[in-house]
Amino acid sequence: MIQKFFNVGVLVGLVTLAGYVVIGCSESALTEKIDEPVTINLLATSPETGGTVSATADLRIVFDSAPKSVIVDGIPAIILNNTALVPIGDLPDVIPGTEKSVIIEWRNPDNSVAGAKTITFTVLDPPIDRFTFPNFVVVEPSPGAMLPSNQSFNLTFDQGVRAVTVNGVAATGSGLNWTVSLTLQEGDGQVLNVIWTNRDHSTGSRAVGPYVIRDPDVTLPVIVAGTVRDGDANIDPARINASGFRFDFNEPVTGSIKLTDEAGADLNWIATVAARTATLTPVVGQELANETVYKIEIDVRDGSGNPAQWTITFVTIPKE
Known part of the structure; x- marks a missing residue:
């Protein structure tokens, strides 16, 4: 009888010990599974390297799972599940008819860096809705005004431009609105030579004037x-x-x-x-x-x- 109780006790102890081992292993495995980072992998791009794309289309990037964020040449992508989209026309320095290289960077769901990839493709045509060139520029003060030799001018374009110079002096501003301060020669018929750089890196120019340049008389009679x-x-x-x-x-x-x-x-x-x-x-x-x-x-x-x-x-x- 004593031997029987002893055997039962040993059996219960062994079962209990096994339970602890199983539970411990399960908790360890669970903890290990939770702590393990998820790495997002890039599967494909459209266009792919060596491909072509219309400048009015999107760059499409497909991952094996939804990334936290995607940046293409500094432009945040729109993320739809496991696909990221960036309009080609929104990318910097898009020049129609030439190759364009971009760097794709993406992050995991925990915001850790997942990877980066460079692809190169050819843009077939300009994004017409984004690269419409300026037809005119409005300058204030208007031509015909009498102005002092030290004068600031405000320039407004009907379409955005990258850079502007007036008589060789770089203007400050962006897009449609620019400002420049000039020192002009006194005299009649003075003209401003306005040169701008379009968003496709082509240039435009226009002569604005004439102006009458006179410095104010501040000398007392003698x-x-x-x-x-x-x-x-x-x-x-x-x-x-x-x-x-x-x-x-x-x-x-x-x-x-x-x-x-x-x-x-x-x-x-x-x-x-x-x-x-x-x-x-x-x-x-x-x-x-x-x-x-x-x-x-x-x-x-x-x-x-x-x-x-x-x-x-x-x-x-x-x-x-």
Whole structure:
């Protein structure tokens, strides 16, 4: 009887031990299965290397399972189950009639790198809907305007372009809208030579103009000659009473001129400001006297609106 119980106990122990072993193995196998990464493999491409494709078609990439992501020459692909699609026209540097090499990179579902492959194919025709060339360019300011020599221009194309230069200066921008700052030569009939690079790397050009280029006048008028100068102390009143005052400028001006006594009272001499000259003509009863302080006040501006003012103080000689 004891031997019988012993045998049963041994049998139960062995079964229990076997259960632990089986369970342990199962857990180990399960853990190993979960931790094992899934590697996605590329099966085929259309076109394949050496093939041809219409520029309006898609590059089709087939995998053995759905990848996490696919990038072709920097362009993200559209993923539909185990197939990735990229429009040929969206790829950079597509030149119709030439071979195109692209690098396909894809990732596993856990975002680890799965692989990369380079394929080369020939593009048969341009994607018309993407490579329509510009028919015109609008430039602001518009031709005919008078502009300073340092001027910025905004250029707007009716179709996107890759690069733009104006008079040899590279513009900044992208697609339809570009900006350039130029230093132009002063003169009439100035023209902008606009050259652009289309998205298929061909070029276009257009002459835009003419423009009138004038830098703004910021120079003040200057007196180049005058009957008296500020600070003169030996002015003969008889000579002035006979001929009056005259002042000449370096450019045409408009404005006023008047003669006053030392206190500033207007002597009402006849004043004229025309072209490059200002004059004061004597008035009977308001002649200059000897040994007296007088002032001439001049307030003019040139054609650009630059103002200039002078107060010329002088003293007549004593009476002999």
